Amino acid sequence: xxxxxxxxxxxxxxxxxxxxxxxxxxxxxxxxxxxxxxxxxxxxxxxxxxxxxxxxxxxxxxxxxxxxxxxxxxxxxxxxxxxxxxxxxxxxxxxxxxxxxxxxxxxxxxxxxxxxxxxxxxxxxxxxxxxxxxxxxxxxxxxxxxxxxxxxxxxxxxxxxxxxxxxxxxxxxxxxxxxxxxxxxxxxxxxxxxxxxxxxxxxxxxxxxxxxxxxxxxxxxxxxxxxxxxxxxxxxxxxxxxxxxxxxxxxxxxxxxxxxxxxxxxxxxxxxxxxxxxxxxxxxxxxxxxxxxxxxxxxxxxxxxxxxxxxxxxxxxxxxxxxxxxxxxxxxxxxxxxxxxxxxxxxxxxxxxxxxxxxxxxxxxxxxxxxxxxxxxxxxxxxxxxxxxxxxxxxxxxxxxxxxxxxxxxxxxxxxxxxxxxxxxxxxxxxxxxxxxxxxxxxxxxxxxxxxxxxxxxxxxxxxxxxxxxxxxxxxxxxxxxxxxxxxxxxxxxxxxxxxxxxxxxxxxxxxxxxxxxxxxxxxxxxxxxxxxxxxxxxxxxxxxxxxxxxxxxxxxxxxxxxxxxxxxxxxxxxx
Numbered sequence: 069x070x071x072x073x074x075x076x077x078x079x080x081x082x083x084x085x086x087x088x089x090x091x092x093x094x095x096x097x098x099x100x101x102x103x104x105x106x107x108x109x110x111x112x113x114x115x116x117x118x119x120x121x122x123x124x125x126x127x128x129x130x131x132x133x134x135x136x137x138x139x140x141x142x143x144x145x146x147x148x149x150x151x152x153x154x155x156x157x158x159x160x161x162x163x164x165x166x167x168x169x170x171x172x173x174x175x176x177x178x179x180x181x182x183x184x185x186x187x188x189x190x191x192x193x194x195x196x197x198x199x200x201x202x203x204x205x206x207x208x209x210x211x212x213x214x215x216x217x218x219x220x221x222x223x224x225x226x227x228x229x230x231x232x233x234x235x236x237x238x239x240x241x242x243x244x245x246x247x248x249x250x251x252x253x254x255x256x257x258x259x260x261x262x263x264x265x266x267x268x269x270x271x272x273x274x275x276x277x278x279x280x281x282x283x284x285x286x287x288x289x290x291x292x293x294x295x296x297x298x299x300x301x302x303x304x305x306x307x308x309x310x311x312x313x314x315x316x317x318x319x320x321x322x323x324x325x326x327x328x329x330x331x332x333x334x335x336x337x338x339x340x341x342x343x344x345x346x347x348x349x350x351x352x353x354x355x356x357x358x359x360x361x362x363x364x365x366x367x368x369x370x371x372x373x374x375x376x377x378x379x380x381x382x383x384x385x386x387x388x389x390x391x392x393x394x395x396x397x398x399x400x401x402x403x404x405x406x407x408x409x410x411x412x413x414x415x416x417x418x419x420x421x422x423x424x425x426x427x428x429x430x431x432x433x434x435x436x437x438x439x440x441x442x443x444x445x446x447x448x449x450x451x452x453x454x455x456x457x458x459x460x461x462x463x464x465x466x467x468x469x470x471x472x473x474x475x476x477x478x479x480x481x482x483x484x485x486x487x488x489x490x491x492x493x494x495x496x497x498x499x500x501x502x503x504x505x506x507x508x509x510x511x512x513x514x515x516x517x518x519x520x521x522x523x524x525x526x527x528x529x530x531x532x533x534x535x536x537x538x539x540x541x542x543x544x545x546x547x548x549x550x551x552x553x554x555x556x557x558x559x560x561x562x563x564x565x566x567x568x569x570x571x572x573x574x575x576x577x578x579x580x581x582x583x584x585x586x587x588x589x590x591x592x593x594x595x596x597x598x599x600x601x602x603x604x605x606x607x608x609x610x611x612x613x614x615x616x617x618x619x620x621x622x623x624x625x626x627x628x629x630x631x632x633x634x635x636x637x638x639x640x641x642x643x644x
Contacts, residue, residue: 073340090217090253093279096253097339099218100373102402103128104385107342107378108223111141111185111225116217116257120381122386124172129386130379133393137179139343139375140169141225143186144204144613156203163211181223181257181343181375182208183222186501190636191229198239202560206246213250214328221247222283222343225341226457233271236261241275248277257283258340264343265327266511267333267490281373284334285344288325289318289522290588291507292359297382307507308350309527312557317478317521322363324520328488330370342367346377349384354599354624355398360400361407369406376401401600403500410625412557414524416477417469417552421482422446426507428466437541440619448549450540461541462531464549467498470532475556480521482551483537485513491540491547493520495554497528498535505534517550525559570637573627577641585614585628592632599625613625618643 091099106127108120115121130138144150149162166182171233173180184204190197205223212219216620223243227236240258247256253505258278262269264285276279287293294300295307299359312318333340345363347356360376367374380386429448433439435456439465442449449462460475471477481493491511496504506524536554540547571587583593589612596604604621607614611634620644 070582073266080568080589084333090255090279092566093255093281094339094415095218096220097281097373098371099136100220100341101136101422102134102368103139103179103373103375104135104138104401105141105378105455106169107141107383108226108381110169113143113146115165115555117437118381122169123388126170126379126386127176127178129494131176135178135400136171137181137373138220138221139181139183140173141167141183143424144184144208145187145189145200147638150204152200154199154203158198158204163207167211170215170219176215176229177592179218179220181220181222181427182212183225185225187224190224191227191231194229194231194235194239198242202242202246204245208511209247209250209254209605217253217255220257220281221251222248222259222312224259226259228263230306236272237271244277246267246273249321251475253279255279255281257281257432259285259343265274266329267512269329270488270490270512272332274336275340279381280338281341282329282336282338282344282395283341284329286325286363287345288322288340288510289507289524291524292351292355292363293347295348297348306527309525310355311352311525312347312355312359312361313409313412313476313523314410315401315412315478315523315557317480317523319366319409319521321522322366325510325512325519326370328514340370340372342372342374342379346383349382353394357396357400358599360397361404364401365404365406396601404601406612410530410559412476412559415556417468417477417554417556419551419555420448421551421553423638430465431470432463432465433461434458435541437509442448448552450538450547452540452546453501455544458542459539462539463537464540464547466552467533468542469495469534469536469554471495471526471530471534473526473528473530476523476525477506478521478523478553478557478559479509479523479557480519480551480555481511481521481549483511483547483549485545485547486515486519488512488514488540489543489545489547491538491542493536495524495534495536497531498533503528505531505539508539511538513547519551539562570635572630572637574639574641578619579641579643583616583618583641585616585630587612587636588614588630590633590635591630591637595629595631597627597629599627 108118109122112118134400150158170180182569190201258280260272266284291307292310292312297308377383380388385394431441437456439452440453449540492508494504494508509522569591573586575636589610591609595606628639
């Protein structure tokens with residue numbers, strides 16, 4: 069009896085004194101699966117400062133939707149939360165609040181990731197504030213040392229400012245040294261400098277620790293995902309109207325962006341987590357749904373775990389004011405299958421894949437950079453003798469490209485470099501303010517030829533003298549260009565008559581007023597959706613063939629879903 073009472077008493081005072089039996093980082097990453105950020109809450113200076121205070125119901129909703137983990141960004145260093153002087157104590161009230169949040173996540177079977185976010189003093193003066201950073205992690209580690217392996221730590225969100233990549237490598241080691249005494253096997257996420265992006269991988273040095281997951285953030289193309297975002301700066305409103313069409317070229321740009329990350333993770337034998345990705349609410353919902361569908365399904369295919377940014381604010385899938393979900397995004401994240409890419413018709417503006425001389429191309433320099441252009445074996449060589457400090461200090465340029473307002477264009481670059489290096493490509497204005505009409509497309513080059521492409525819509529006034537630019541200014545390895553092309557593209561407007569395995573047909577396709585569904589007697593219901601997943605209409609199937617009016621629909625691509633009698637079919641059609 070006394071032993072039973074003692075056990076019950078211990079459980080009462082230490083409800084989370086779990087037995088330590090931790091899985092490997094790869095197993096943990098697989099368990100993380102599909103997640104979402106609890107953004108704009110605890111990373112705000114005060115929990116309610118950004119209008120999105122945490123509610124336990126949010127975690128219940130996340131779990132019911134099908135998410136398996138939640139990333140919880142946390143700002144620890146504000147005056148209301150911790151001491152700014154030694155011993156840098158995190159106040160018990162705030163520590164207990166975060167423990168309450170972590171316990172709620174575990175209650176609903178979500179894996180919580182807690183991090184350190186927005187430590188401005190540390191970003192500005194890392195040497196002077198490192199002791200505080202380490203002291204806070206010592207306290208966090210001690211507070212949660214008995215929690216199960218379902219709880220993960222993330223050292224720091226998007227190190228930047230005066231935290232250089234080399235400095236960040238040292239900070240990682242020091243942070244692990246203060247966490248590991250209390251959490252020897254806890255899985256810890258390591259991000260990149262600067263800004264948590266893919267480009268930081270080239271300078272990341274991972275310590276010898278088997279319980280790490282690599283985390284990166286992804287918001288490309290930035291002019292699409294951050295259009296109208298007031299925290300970005302003055303140009304963001306000029307990006308309004310930028311669309312993402314889900315063409316193969318747009319998909320290839322994403323795949324190319326992650327090429328080095330996949331190789332890095334494989335070489336270092338470390339699992340990969342995409343800790344943030346999302347498109348701001350001022351982008352059109354159809355484009356957001358297409359972008360989110362492709363990224364989430366492609367991440368799934370690669371075996372990455374991921375966390376969408378975010379649940380209930382400007383990027384969110386849930387509106388706290390109305391208690392309504394944005395079902396287009398919910399479906400994109402959790403339910404949509406990988407669609408076929410959108411096709412398009414191509415008219416080349418120029419397509420250079422064999423060089424006999426450098427005519428039409430120039431290499432421009434600034435910031436003390438120098439080099440030269442040459443041609444060998446039909447390829448264009450950018451020979452960089454000394455680099456500058458900004459990417460634009462070395463620019464490969466081709467002028468006199470005519471771009472029409474309202475038209476769509478595709479840029480293609482195939483290149484390699486003597487050693488790993490980065491750069492950017494764009495088409496833009498040839499005079500001040502040097503506007504990048506296409507946005508900047510990052511290049512991550514190595515010895516193997518890699519193709520980069522992007523599609524953009526010309527939202528600026530017609531410019532008959534735009535210039536093609538490749539920025540190469542921050543490192544010296546030479547770059548070899550095998551192909552550079554610019555094409556005018558239009559979305560394909562014809563989907564042929566589709567015949568499913570059960571013989572269902574939809575025609576005419578495209579349709580303007582009416583369409584026919586043939587051989588649908590196997591089903592009981594037909595539902596019509598737009599590409600964002602919004603239900604347009606649902607009708608009962610009562611005959612082998614049906615005539616549907618589409619006269620009221622806007623132009624675009626739509627989905628027909630047939631269900632019933634334990635069968636289902638999905639078809640596409642275009643309203644013209």
